[in-house]
Amino acid sequence: MTRIPQAESQRWDELYRSREQLFSGNPNPVLVTEISDLPPGQALDVGCGEGADAQWLARRGWHVTAVDISEVALNRAAAATADVESRVSWARADLTTTPPPAGSFDLVSLHYFPLKRQPGHAALHCLLDAVAPGGTLLFTSHAHTDLAPNGDFDPDDYYQPEEIARLLGQAWNVLVNETRPRTTPAPAGTHHTHDTVLRAQRLP
Numbered sequence: 001m002t003r004i005p006q007a008e009s010q011r012w013d014e015l016y017r018s019r020e021q022l023f024s025g026n027p028n029p030v031l032v033t034e035i036s037d038l039p040p041g042q043a044l045d046v047g048c049g050e051g052a053d054a055q056w057l058a059r060r061g062w063h064v065t066a067v068d069i070s071e072v073a074l075n076r077a078a079a080a081t082a083d084v085e086s087r088v089s090w091a092r093a094d095l096t097t098t099p100p101p102a103g104s105f106d107l108v109s110l111h112y113f114p115l116k117r118q119p120g121h122a123a124l125h126c127l128l129d130a131v132a133p134g135g136t137l138l139f140t141s142h143a144h145t146d147l148a149p150n151g152d153f154d155p156d157d158y159y160q161p162e163e164i165a166r167l168l169g170q171a172w173n174v175l176v177n178e179t180r181p182r183t184t185p186a187p188a189g190t191h192h193t194h195d196t197v198l199r200a201q202r203l204p
Contacts, residue, residue, distance in 0.1 A: 041106030051077025
C-alpha cells in the first residue's frame with residue numbers, strides 16, 4: 001500500500017498536529033449500533049484516524065487492518081491500542097489510489113471518509129470489491145443537508161451513502177439506507193445534526 005499523495009498527507013498531518021487529540025477517542029456510534037451483532041472476522045477501517053473504531057473492533061475479537069493517510073494519526077492510534085496490537089495492523093495508504101485486496105474483509109467500514117467521485121466509480125468499486133462474500137459494507141456520512149460548499153470543498157463532489165446504495169447492484173442486500181439524528185455532539189466548529197447511513201451485505 002504505497003502511492004500516497006504528499007500534499008494531501010501533509011495537510012492531514014498538520015491538522016492532527018494542531019491538536020493534542022483531534023477526535024473524542026470513542027468509537028463512532030453508528031459502528032457500535034450496526035456492528036455489535038456481527039461475529040468478529042477481518043475488518044478494514046478506512047480512514048482510521050486516531051484509531052478509536054479499530055480499537056473497539058479489536059477488543060471484540062476482530063482482526064483489523066486500519067488505514068489512514070496521516071502518519072501522525074497512525075502513530076497516535078498505535079500508541080493508544082497497545083493492548084490489542086496483535087489484532088490491529090496499521091497501514092499508511094491512500095485507498096482511493098491503492099486498492100485494498102479484493103474479497104478479503106468481512107467488514108469494510110467508512111465513517112465520514114471523504115470519498116471523491118471518480119470516472120467510472122473506480123475507487124468506490126475497489127472498496128466494494130474488498131468486501132468478502134457474506135461480508136458487510138458500512139458507510140456513514142454527514143447528511144447532505146448539513147453540508148455546504150466551503151473554499152475548495154463542494155459536497156456534491158463526494159459520494160453520499162444513498163448514491164452508493166443505488167450503485168450496488170444485485171450482488172448486495174441493502175439492510176439500512178437512512179438518515180438519522182446524531183446521537184453525539186457534532187465536531188467542534190460544525191453544525192452536523194444528522195448522519196446518513198448505509199449498511200449492506202454482499203450476497204454469499
